[in-house]
Amino acid sequence: MTVPALRLTDVHKSFGPTAVIMGVSLDVAAGSRHAIIGPNGAGKTTLFNLVSGRFPLSAGHIELHGRRIDGLAPHEITRRGLSRSFQVTSIFSRLSVFENVRCGLLWSRGYRYSFWHLLARERRLNDAAERLLADVNLESRRDLPAGLLSYAEQRALEIGITIAGGADTILLDEPTAGMSRSEADHAVALIRRITAGKTLVMVEHDMSVVFDLADVVTVLVYGEVIASGPPAEIRANRAVQDAYLGAEVA
Amino acid sequence: MSEGLVRAAGHTLVGEGVADRLRRQWPWLAALAVALIVPWLSFDWTTGRHSGFSVSMLSQMGIMIIFALSYNMQMGQAGLLSFGHAVFLGLGGYVTAHALNAARSGTLPVPLELTPLAGGLGGLAFAILLGYIATKQRATAFAMITLGIGELVTSCALMFQTFFGGEGGVSTNRMIGRSLVGVSYAAPIQVYYLIVVWTAMAVALMLLLTRTPLGRMANACRDNFERAQFVGYDPRMVRFVQFSLSGFFAGIAGALYTLTYEIVTYDTLSGAMSANALLMTYIGGVGVFAGPVIGAVLVVLLQSWVSLLSNSWLVYAGVLFILMVTFAPGGIGGLVMMHQPIWRARGLGRLAGPYLRLLVPGLLVAVGFVLVIELCSFLTIGAAQGKTFSLSRVTIEPRTPLPWAVAAVLLVGGGLWLRHAVAGFAAAWHAVVDRIKAAETRA
Numbered sequence: 243m244t245v246p247a248l249r250l251t252d253v254h255k256s257f258g259p260t261a262v263i264m265g266v267s268l269d270v271a272a273g274s275r276h277a278i279i280g281p282n283g284a285g286k287t288t289l290f291n292l293v294s295g296r297f298p299l300s301a302g303h304i305e306l307h308g309r310r311i312d313g314l315a316p317h318e319i320t321r322r323g324l325s326r327s328f329q330v331t332s333i334f335s336r337l338s339v340f341e342n343v344r345c346g347l348l349w350s351r352g353y354r355y356s357f358w359h360l361l362a363r364e365r366r367l368n369d370a371a372e373r374l375l376a377d378v379n380l381e382s383r384r385d386l387p388a389g390l391l392s393y394a395e396q397r398a399l400e401i402g403i404t405i406a407g408g409a410d411t412i413l414l415d416e417p418t419a420g421m422s423r424s425e426a427d428h429a430v431a432l433i434r435r436i437t438a439g440k441t442l443v444m445v446e447h448d449m450s451v452v453f454d455l456a457d458v459v460t461v462l463v464y465g466e467v468i469a470s471g472p473p474a475e476i477r478a479n480r481a482v483q484d485a486y487l488g489a490e491v492a
Numbered sequence: 493m494s495e496g497l498v499r500a501a502g503h504t505l506v507g508e509g510v511a512d513r514l515r516r517q518w519p520w521l522a523a524l525a526v527a528l529i530v531p532w533l534s535f536d537w538t539t540g541r542h543s544g545f546s547v548s549m550l551s552q553m554g555i556m557i558i559f560a561l562s563y564n565m566q567m568g569q570a571g572l573l574s575f576g577h578a579v580f581l582g583l584g585g586y587v588t589a590h591a592l593n594a595a596r597s598g599t600l601p602v603p604l605e606l607t608p609l610a611g612g613l614g615g616l617a618f619a620i621l622l623g624y625i626a627t628k629q630r631a632t633a634f635a636m637i638t639l640g641i642g643e644l645v646t647s648c649a650l651m652f653q654t655f656f657g658g659e660g661g662v663s664t665n666r667m668i669g670r671s672l673v674g675v676s677y678a679a680p681i682q683v684y685y686l687i688v689v690w691t692a693m694a695v696a697l698m699l700l701l702t703r704t705p706l707g708r709m710a711n712a713c714r715d716n717f718e719r720a721q722f723v724g725y726d727p728r729m730v731r732f733v734q735f736s737l738s739g740f741f742a743g744i745a746g747a748l749y750t751l752t753y754e755i756v757t758y759d760t761l762s763g764a765m766s767a768n769a770l771l772m773t774y775i776g777g778v779g780v781f782a783g784p785v786i787g788a789v790l791v792v793l794l795q796s797w798v799s800l801l802s803n804s805w806l807v808y809a810g811v812l813f814i815l816m817v818t819f820a821p822g823g824i825g826g827l828v829m830m831h832q833p834i835w836r837a838r839g840l841g842r843l844a845g846p847y848l849r850l851l852v853p854g855l856l857v858a859v860g861f862v863l864v865i866e867l868c869s870f871l872t873i874g875a876a877q878g879k880t881f882s883l884s885r886v887t888i889e890p891r892t893p894l895p896w897a898v899a900a901v902l903l904v905g906g907g908l909w910l911r912h913a914v915a916g917f918a919a920a921w922h923a924v925v926d927r928i929k930a931a932e933t934r935a
Binding site for chain 2: 294296315316317320321325326328332333334335336337341344345346348349350353354355356357358359360361362403404406407
């Protein structure tokens, strides 16, 4: 039995008296594309915040490749190869698009807090940043302050920053939210391309995106997993249809 | 793609000669040339002496340029508003004073040219110590902690007599008789040139720092500290390292202060000195690297030159600060940068007329304002000092209604005219910007 990329064991989270996550256990196989779906307020984003270290757990534990990561700070979890994007675009708005991507690369390339390297002279770093910029189709926006990009472009940049560090486990929080159909199709193609060979966990509302992209779908309702399995199985699951999918799939 | 690669090559400085690099740095080289020449403009050829006043003012400019730039390493580059930055200037100054005294007594065999390094290391050491506490927080909490640290260190200065020398401060003598180039440093002009050298080095180092991984991540943490965590950086560590290095440069500024005045008192640590850093940096502009340099030069000019002419220089500094924060939050540096695209598109000529039309009412308002301030000042402080208010040979009597009426007319009339002119200027500005944008989209 291989060790899953990500394993959640009986994870609980409460904000004061309000329990948001109530005993979630979940295995994400290495190299799989795993979608988490569920109605608004089901706790999907909270789950991401727990896994990525943004919030502390109330109970339970989380392992990344068999090593405990709960209780670690976000930057420590990121350094172990887990990277995430945000539902509300989170970029460095006053830095240029190129600088944004380069910031994503710095730690993984071993620069740490260096004040003795001149960025302009780090040829391999800059080449990697240019390649990444090409990967997310933002070469033409290279020198623009990131805050001036269009919404869809900012989402693409967000994904670029997220994958920059070479993490093998990637959490994407609603990568296509607020996009038009064609923009979303574009984003799906992008995600498929750049997460090849990596483990992907995504929260997504758009069912066509979910069933198009995911190998495994987990349904989260009010802080509990009610079903988990291949997309076809989930689509056929009566409990899921009742709880969530409803008319959308039928 | 090819365009991207070409630009990437430009970034890595491939195939770029030394001459090209120097040409790109021409504003810095010009500033350095001016700094080297300026003391000779006030040289008195009959007595063969430099003007003490202008050499002292220029020395202070150099010191304040380093101080303001080191402040902006926190403020503009890392988004950290500090109210206690003078602590590192002052402590660097004290360490240097003790180092000089040790050097004179022979226990510390260093040449004078290198003593600013002692101040820098002193500033660094204290910044590591105090920064460890302050950088635990960011934003408002950080500002509050620095305020507390400023008060704490200032009160320590009066308690720990052996290091701080109490209210009298620590006096020293820069003529330690050991120099790398055989200069005695008896004359202020010699110290001035030492300051120029150290200022040039410090400015160059701080500029290079903005282009390192640390400098870039300081910007990133300023923009979005949470995102910085999720690319693997600990924002606290970024703040801490940046803060410490900023303390190093402030310490160098303090060392040069000690070399200039040969005494350090607790004023150098005080909140007023910290506020000075904020004032210079904001007036010059936090968003442009050279902004604080402009701010430092301007504020020192105000402080030393205007304070000779008027009791009210602080009022003018304060009003300038308020005007900048209100109408030009990017400071003078920001205003200059706004003109860069217009300059590149050769559209600056179109703005010359509108600027001239702005100048006349602007001057009227300024003169009216200065007149009101000076009339008030002569009614109160001036009267107490027994001074009379005179412009060239005309004596103005603040107790008569005429000067007040003139001031009121200038202020109100000029103000109305200025409002009208500003509207016209805004229209002209937008027309020029629109023209450039249209030209860009056509290209």
